[in-house]
Amino acid sequence: MSKWIFLLAAVVMQMAPGMVVADDRPNIVWIFSDDHSYQTIGAYGGRLESLNPSPNIDRLAAEGMRFDRAYVGNSICAPSRATLLTGLHSHLNGKIDNIGPFNHDQQQFQKILQANGFQTVMVGKIHLSGKMQGFDYWEVLPGQGNYYNPQFITEEGRTKYEGEYVTDVITRRAVNWLENGRDEEKPFMLMVHHKAPHRNWQPAKREMSRYEDVEIPEPDNLFDDYATRGVAASGQQMEIDRHMNLESDLKLGGRYKGDPQYASRQKWFEENKPTGIDLIKWKYQTYLKDYLRCTWSVDESVGKILDTLEEQGLSDNTIVMYSSDQGFYMGEHGWFDKRFMYEESFRTPLIARWPGKIKPGSVNTDLVQNIDFAETFLDLAKAPIPEEMQGESLVPLLEGKTPEDWRDSLYYHYYEYPAVHSVRRHEGVFDGRWKLIRYYGRNVPDNEEWELFDLKNDPSEMNNLASNPEYASRIATLKKELSRLREQYDVPNET
Structure with a gap:
């Protein structure tokens, strides 16, 4: 009988979404940044924790x-x-x-939320060309958008915010909707998507003195020589040394010459003229400081949104989640950017606060992936979850109840080659300790090259074990798991 009751409830939700009772469904605030590394969030610890780079995001972690x-x-x-x-x-x-189009007509979680009585709102960067669907209100940046004087697109057209900083605009528009735009009789999904700290890391002018006299700690592998690893690691184009541009990335000379925001930097560089290792170290320091100044504004935004929820009496029935579209290299392996399956770009921050449901200060170590987010939102809204979605709801994990059959491995696949940064195509499997990566295709020796890492003993992924015969059995096991995941996720065989 209970099975039939469950099926009947599911049918009612799909056929008559207006009948879904909203009283016990939480509001959802999803705050999403661009390229925000877990290394630069204090709650994650590490070499940059002492800089106190993210007090408001840390507050979210402490309360969730x-x-x-x-x-x-x-x-x-x-x-x-x-x-x-x-x-x-x-x-x-x-x-x-990043090159091809996105089909907006396909199923997306916000369309289902909207059909099940939720208000849905998107403010900020989405980086998917075309008209958004499934949102009651949306105001998004065109493409990458600009840090200064940003232009936004809505249903009605374009608006340019002269003299303003993009993080401030996104925050203000999100807060304005919370205060003036929502229907108080309905639960809502508010997505606040920041441009920052995407390259080229342009901070708000008010933040330029932050970290000015601070020496940013360097990673141990800033001067990685890529020994033991394959052509992908040595053949990339994302090194701070060789590929970080003095003008476009570090705001020296060219269009930045004479810009008062960077005048002291220009003066120091002209007077000291660093070269060799000194230049690499200076580039690292300058890059990290600009990046951290950008993330500071994002963190301020998180604080303002949390405060607004409190002022509006919404905190107790709102789950707030913070994440990034992926991780980023903060000098590890000598790099900036992302793309690789190595931890710094493969892994992303994820923090959630849900009063009364999530134990404050708790830590989850299960393997979760961004395929899980859509199903999580739908589960929170008690909305139907399409069978074709490939993730799992995180709601049980948020409540501290990991299912016995939770996944024990993850699948990864990077495609954009040949292209900017020259990172070869690759796929891989990770089981929480062992990571097997398969590089393939153009400009890969014999069309295929493997890397194996033991993250328990080599967390920085410096020692590729793939050619060591002692690990043949481990590699065979992981290859079998990789094949299983490819079948599970319907990955085309041509790769």
């Missing part, structure tokens, strides 16, 4: 749950966002890279 093993399926901006909306890996939602 920090996920220590949250990962993405394809570490690049637009594909990650397509997965967020669809609950599908890149090969099934059709957005495998």
